[in-house]
Amino acid sequence: MRLPARALLALSAALALAACERQPDAAFGEKVRAYLLAHPEVLEETAMKLNEKKQLEAQKASTAAIDKNRAALERDPRDFVANPGGRVTVVEFYDYRCGYCKVVAPEVTRLIRENPDVRFVFKELPIFGEVSDTAARLALTPMVKAKGVDIYNRWMADKGLTEAGLDRHLREVGIDPARARSAAQSPQIAQHLADTQALARSLNIQGTPAFVVGDILIPGADVNALKAAIIQAKAGDLKRIS
Numbered sequence: 143m144r145l146p147a148r149a150l151l152a153l154s155a156a157l158a159l160a161a162c163e164r165q166p167d168a169a170f171g172e173k174v175r176a177y178l179l180a181h182p183e184v185l186e187e188t189a190m191k192l193n194e195k196k197q198l199e200a201q202k203a204s205t206a207a208i209d210k211n212r213a214a215l216e217r218d219p220r221d222f223v224a225n226p227g228g229r230v231t232v233v234e235f236y237d238y239r240c241g242y243c244k245v246v247a248p249e250v251t252r253l254i255r256e257n258p259d260v261r262f263v264f265k266e267l268p269i270f271g272e273v274s275d276t277a278a279r280l281a282l283t284p285m286v287k288a289k290g291v292d293i294y295n296r297w298m299a300d301k302g303l304t305e306a307g308l309d310r311h312l313r314e315v316g317i318d319p320a321r322a323r324s325a326a327q328s329p330q331i332a333q334h335l336a337d338t339q340a341l342a343r344s345l346n347i348q349g350t351p352a353f354v355v356g357d358i359l360i361p362g363a364d365v366n367a368l369k370a371a372i373i374q375a376k377a378g379d380l381k382r383i384s
Contacts (some may be wrong), residue, residue, distance in 0.1 A: 169174045204359045214341050215354055220334045221263050222281070225252045228261035230375040231352040232368070235342055238277040238352045239270040246363035247298035251291060251368045260372060264294065265338050267350055275306055279326035282334055286322055289315045301357050304366070 192302075205280055208215065216231045230310035234250060236243040254262050267276035277297060280286050286293055295312040297303055307317035342352070345359060353360040354377065 155365065174278075198380075205357045208354060208357055208359065211341055211344055216263060218263075218337075220282070220330075221265060222287045224262040224291055225258050225260055228257070228259050230259070230312070230356070230372070231261040231263060232372060233263040233265060235265045235267040235338075235347055235352040236352045237267055237269050237274050237348055238281075239274045239303055242363040243351045244298050244301065246351055246365060247295065249365045249368075251295055253369070257372065259376070264290070265341075266334070266341055267338055267347070267349060273303060273308070273320075275303055276305060276323075276326070277303065278297070278335055279331050280308060280312070280322050282331045283322050283325040283328075285317050285325065286312070287314060289317065339342060 150172050224232075232253070250262070253260070264281075266278035268278040281290075281293065281297075292315055293311065296314065297308065300307050300311065312319045312322055332364060345354070347359075348361065353365055353368050353371070355368065356375045358371045358374075360367045
């Protein structure tokens with residue numbers, strides 16, 4: 143958005159006057175300040191333009207980071223994946239004790255159920271303390287992965303998830319908590335979590351949940367944006383096939 147013509151003329155005149163009369167910098171600054179106080183819309187327009195520029199730069203940087211890390215995002219064989227045969231992919235970074243993750247979880251499972259042609263990749267990103275760390279480690283064990291969506295639903299639905307709650311839900315689906323906890327101490331799982339954290343940093347993900355669909359990064363529990371991105375990704379995939 144360009145500055146109004148009158149704003150440009152006025153500022154140009156001030157510059158010319160300052161140059162001709164060799165006014166001190168303070169005098170020139172006062173003229174500019176007076177003009178901006180009289181025309182605050184110029185500041186609003188400038189702020190809007192700067193914001194648009196920052197958003198565009200952030201979008202470009204995000205797209206480049208996604209492209210660079212595409213394989214780690216979508217095809218890490220260590221991740222749990224729902225609908226593994228889907229043609230397009232949704233990636234979710236989440237924490238089992240994150241309130242917004244819990245809010246969006248029923249929508250995620252509904253999308254999984256209603257879109258068998260969409261792969262859902264689950265990325266453990268524990269950021270809310272010890273219980274979150276334990277849940278993430280347990281979720282990456284082979285026995286818990288085998289109950290992937292079921293456990294995801296149970297732990298997300300538990301509003302005040304605790305260590306005891308983790309074990310209770312494991313027993314409910316037929317998993318021995320002690321055996322799962324022993325498996326969760328694997329150094330391979332620790333490395334997997336470290337790799338996911340590094341991946342999140344490279345994408346400048348600041349919190350959970352965060353979704354990646356195609357070249358689009360969706361921070362937060364924005365279900366409408368997620369659904370729109372899935373529709374867009376499906377349309378692009380169909381064009382490539384045809």
